[in-house]
Amino acid sequence: MENLLEVKNLSKTFITHHLDKVYTPVKDISFSVKEGNFLGIVGKSGSGKSTIIKCIYRTYLTTEGEINYNSNEFGLVDLSKLEERKVVYLRKHEIGYVSQFLNVMPRTTCLELVTNSLLEVGEKEDKAIEIAKDTLRFFDMPESLWNSYPNTFSGGEKLRLNISTAVVRNPRLLLLDEPTASLDNESKLKVRETIEKLKNNGTTLIGIFHDLEFMDGLTDSIFDMQKNEVKYL
Ligand SMILES: Nc1ncnc2c1ncn2[C@@H]1O[C@H](COP(=O)(O)OP(=O)(O)OP(=O)(O)O)[C@@H](O)[C@H]1O
Ligand SMILES: [Mg+2]
Numbered sequence: 001m002e003n004l005l006e007v008k009n010l011s012k013t014f015i016t017h018h019l020d021k022v023y024t025p026v027k028d029i030s031f032s033v034k035e036g037n038f039l040g041i042v043g044k045s046g047s048g049k050s051t052i053i054k055c056i057y058r059t060y061l062t063t064e065g066e067i068n069y070n071s072n073e074f075g076l077v078d079l080s081k082l083e084e085r086k087v088v089y090l091r092k093h094e095i096g097y098v099s100q101f102l103n104v105m106p107r108t109t110c111l112e113l114v115t116n117s118l119l120e121v122g123e124k125e126d127k128a129i130e131i132a133k134d135t136l137r138f139f140d141m142p143e144s145l146w147n148s149y150p151n152t153f154s155g156g157e158k159l160r161l162n163i164s165t166a167v168v169r170n171p172r173l174l175l176l177d178e179p180t181a182s183l184d185n186e187s188k189l190k191v192r193e194t195i196e197k198l199k200n201n202g203t204t205l206i207g208i209f210h211d212l213e214f215m216d217g218l219t220d221s222i223f224d225m226q227k228n229e230v231k232y233l
Contacts, residue, residue, distance in 0.1 A: 002070065004173060004204045005056070006032040010065035010080075012051050024063075026051050031223045031230045035070075038195070038205040040212050043225025049208045050100055053175045055080065056206070057097045058087045069095075072172065092121055096171030100178045100208075102150065102158040110153075110161055111136065111146040117165045135164045139190055155182035160190075167194060174198060176207035180214060188214060 012026040025048035033039045041049050054060040056067055062080035069079050071094055074086055082090075091097075105113065111132055118128035136146060139160040145153070150161055163179055176195075180188045195205060195218055209215055212222065221232045 002035055003032045003068075004035040004037075004070050005206070006066070006068040007052070007056070008066040008068065010052065010055060010067065011063050012048070012055055012060060013063040026055070027228075028065075029223075029228060030065075031221075033204055033206060034220070035204055036199070036202050037220040038199060038207065038215070038218055039230075040215060040219040040222045041206065041208045041225065042212055042222060047225040049225060050177050053097070053177050053206065053208065057091070057095065057175055058082070059097075069173070093169075094172045096166040096169060096174040098159075098162050098166045098174070098176045098179050100181065102162045106151070107149065109147045110141065110150055113150065113161065114164050114168055118168050121169055131168055132164070135168050136161075138194075139164055140187070156184065156187055159183060160187060163191065163194065167198065170198075170201065171203065173204045173206070176205065178208050178210055181210060192218065 008030050010026060010029045011024060013022060013024040015022050025046070029052065031039065041052065043049050051060060055062045056079060058079055065080065067079040068076060070076050071090060073089060073093065077086065079087070108116070114132035114135060115128045118131060119125065123131070141157065141160055145157065150158055153161065159179065159182055166174060180191050183191065192214060195215070198205065199218065207215070212219065219233060221230050223230050
């Protein structure tokens with residue numbers, strides 16, 4: 001098995017100009033993930049977990065290091081330095097991201113959000129709506145919410161919507177930032193089930209989990225922020 005992703009000596013520094021503050025929460029971090037594997041990231045609040053995921057997704061620019069990704073479309077690329085146009089392509093077709101918090105598009109309903117995610121990658125409208133509905137059903141999103149605007153959704157509903165929007169595209173690499181944080185036990189089990197299905201489908205996953213025990217048996221390795229090392233299970 002080959003590495004799908006290799007993070008090499010990654011550092012991220014934030015400079016807050018008005019406070020004259022320089023802060024490096026992520027310092028010299030390295031890990032790799034084999035194709036089809038699931039890497040969990042653990043560490044205390046503020047240790048830089050989300051920052052790492054955002055550097056991989058290129059929400060944040062990397063300060064130092066490499067993020068080598070073996071893409072279908074462009075071959076081996078360094079996501080930290082890749083041109084914007086290619087990043088946009090990969091976000092559409094290969095790399096999915098479920099944020100810790102949901103930024104909802106105004107005036108877009110729940111069903112439209114999930115459907116649009118598929119239309120953007122060229123799915124036909126009828127098919128897109130059908131898959132979107134199946135996915136929302138799978139995550140127990142009440143039909144009464146499908147045509148509502150998610151700004152009024154509860155934390156758990158937003159999260160389930162967020163996950164639905166990412167997984168309908170069947171990404172090769174899925175980045176999950178605490179996808180179970182505000183969910184009840186039953187919904188957490190749904191997320192676990194989804195991850196299991198995705199894994200069986202060959203999706204590579206990197207996930208931040210507060211309660212990683214919940215993913216027991218699914219994770220192949222764990223990166224510990226405090227120790228700055230990977231443990232292979
Ligand atoms: N855009 C930013 N500008 C300045 N500081 C930032 C920025 N993003 C993150 N930080 C700081 O970097 C540190 C790491 O943040 P990060 O969100 O990665 O932590 P985390 O490990 O995900 O925490 P949590 O478990 O609470 O989600 C924090 O101290 C945070 O305040
Ligand atoms: Mg975080």
